Amino acid sequence: MGHSLRAAALLALVVLSVLVSLLITSLKQFGSGSTRLSNSTDQEGLASLRSALDLHLRERRKEILPLLLHPDGDKDRVLEEVLEQNYGLDSSLWNEVSGSGKAHRDQMGCESLLDVRAVEVLGSGYTKLVVKANLAGGQSVALKLVNEQGIDMSKCLEDFKDLQGCRELVSYKLQKEMLLLQRLRHPNVIQLKGHCSGLQGGEGVEGGRVTVIMEQGTPLQMIQLLQTPWEDRFRVCLDLVRLLHFLSWSPLGSVGLLDFQPRQFVIVSGQLKLTDLDDVSTEEPACRTDADCVLQFPHRNFTLPCSSQGVCEGLNEKRNIYNAYRFFFTYLLPHQAPPGLTHLVDHIMNSTGELKANINQTLEAFERILLLYKSGIHLDNLHPSILRDYSVMRDMSTSGNVEYRCWPSYSQQGCVLSVHSAREAAYICNSHSHCSSFSLTGQKTWTGRLLASFRSSFGHLVPEGGSEVYLKKSKVPQPPSS
Template sequence: MPLMGNPLCAAALLAFVVISVLVSLLIGSLQHGSKAKSGYVSNGTLGEEFAPRHGELIYQLNERRKEIMPLLATAGQGSRGQPSASSLFPQQYQPPAADSDLGPRSELTDGSGLTGVDEMGCDSLVDVRAVDILGSGYTKLVVRVFLSEDQPAALKFVNEQGSDMEKCLQEFEDPRGCYELVSYKLKKEIVLLQRLQHPNIIKLRGHCMEDAGGGEEEGEGERGGGRVTAILEQGHPLQMIQLLQSPWEERFKVCLDLVRLLHFLSRSPLGSVALLDFQPRQFVTVSGELKLTDLDDATVEEPACQTDADCTLQFPHRHFSLPCSARGVCEGLNEKRNLYNAYRYFFTYLLPHQAPPGLTHLVDHIMNSTGELRADINQTLEAFEHILLLYKSGLHLDNLPPSILKDYTVMHGMRTSGSVEYRCWLSYTHQGCVLSVHNATEAASICNSHSQCTTFCLTGERTWSGRHLASFYSGFSSLVPDGMSEVYLRKASPPETATV
């Protein structure tokens, strides 16, 4: 089992994962011996001396409930494939009496009507094998696992050792009530993932609700403290340092995926959605696609306002003002918040560097319009799609003379063997020079600009945009047959350096 980070820290976290996932979620045999210590007497009821401080806890629980209910309201009651509000939260959370339990559970349940949405439930976790930890935060823990038949997945559940749980326990001394409170973020995220389905949002494969006591004792299914697990498709954390060293085409795709996502969020089934915690760490990649994986801090309501001063976006070095609409709402504020965050966290670092010369003026236009919020998300997406069209079609290369290929001898149906490689900047491989090209003419122009280059080879490999991958060499020992490849050998000494 591979470990991540400091061995002792990783071992401790993995031990917690095994206990939480394999015992609490799968076996369901966690005992309730800690109830007396936390303010519960032996029969599971709340001690009278803890009732006053529980008033605040119950208030916070009901506030979390109110936050989630609007997300369910638009789904309709009992609509096929959508969660029912009444089944998700049967009734308002009520304060417990000294001789009663905490009251009805405010949680997702197996009978909530979610089976039409989720592919997987608790049964899918029977043979789970934890592999390593993908991430941990104040509220949640994410673990990479293999399910039955070696299906890879990511499990997301409440971090019972996180700071949110620790803070709640210090204030209320109620593990069961605190778990209920902290778990609301994960419950909210499950609902949002069900409602907001898009290629650039992580896919929710299912969820599981397990009673802390496994339902072994009579009435356990009606008590609070049920453990929540989200079953997600597995992604890889976005590595910005590596991305900065990637070819421009790959960095452009990340930005394009992000803009397509923000366009969807601006007019989602829930309305305009703002990502309040907008950071690269909230995203992963799945098979080369950028996907949003953390939605618990998303809001689906435009801010209310009384004056224009209420509609101000504050950023560390900039602020933007919008008018307060006649109906008392800052219309478009969510969209602009997302767009400017995309500019300052993604576009600034990924988009301009090493952009193709024929596209730099269009890239600069995007940078200026988003950095000043002069364009909306529709205009920004249109600008990105226009760049993609030019890049895929090669129309940005109209200044390259076709005669440049006269300097090369072409051998069709062949590839090099015993090639002498050299490294170039932003290559698709670290050991050689492999770049994306539209055609042989662009490849020849690149080879002419490299003093080491004497040969390049076009294979059948293509990038996500459909462009060819070309390998550049300073020499080779022989040629071998390959019906999918072409080798271009420079005829004479390297010409003057060309501009690509």
């Protein structure tokens, strides 16, 4: 408790600089709303607004209570009672189910935020504000808070004119996300590190003051991604498919992402991770006929079968697959796919774009491409004789070489591409008119392919263990004949 309050005070100070302008705006809105209210409505009006807001609060609590169900029988019973009697979710119950202010015993709580070093805004959306915090010991984390200036808060304030109540309402989305992050742990879901309820002097859940602590990533930049090598774009798509496969078979049932956009993802050490989990569906819709199971997209509609149990079976999975196709695969997969793999890429584009494959089949197709790409089998038609035109210098590297640029290169300065072998590098060098040598330094990409550096002239050779330089014989300057 003491820790919690000290952390509250400290973090409040740091975050204050980021939030102050946001708060002022919200308070102004609130203030003007209140003035209007006192002029135009009476006490009765105020009470009816409060009871309308209470209805919303009750709905939100009901929505998250099932997620609190714990394998521990006692907690289950407590929660069932709460659900049956339709009680509010007060802070003592919250602390009871979430482990005395901590998400898990092994996770960070308010005390971790005691020595927050620096804060910068990482992003914001309709509901949440995300800031970077450098903790004592140098660890960087992302903190998610209610976005006081977001659309959710503004809309609530406009409707109900109740700052405290609105904070509480919006913060349930944050708590829902936290509970989902606890239940849906996967390498492609952002890692929850803990939470602190009661920051900024509030009263935990009831005060709408919850800070979720999670691993920090970099917001996904689609434009930037479009300029990266195919291998990295393929990785993003593969990660996404692994995630969707997990969501289809998750402990909560088949999970559908209702707000599926690139901005819901971040990159952590090259890996794609889902960070926005407040808008998901863990149930398939009920139906009476197939006509009740229509998946609507801006340019396509799909009708799915209504099962004999009266549910649109597989609807969440199909929605996820088509969104992955339209927001990710179309932009990232086909462009510059390796020639030996294009037929497999085309097959994926077709089967996901037409919703012909389920997530198991889609994942299989992706893993097959990865296997072929790593093994280099798709390059079998490159004859070993392609290397005859090159002299190899082992344990050598080059210095003072004239580089040329190519696209998309791993280096801005020169032409650095990934290859399976010297044979593939020779094939690439032959296709670049400027290329007269290439070197393999032993550096590898995420798939284990080698990074090759292509150059237009030789410069000097210098000894370097593990490196190899290949000189194109036809371009080596010949000594003048005597």
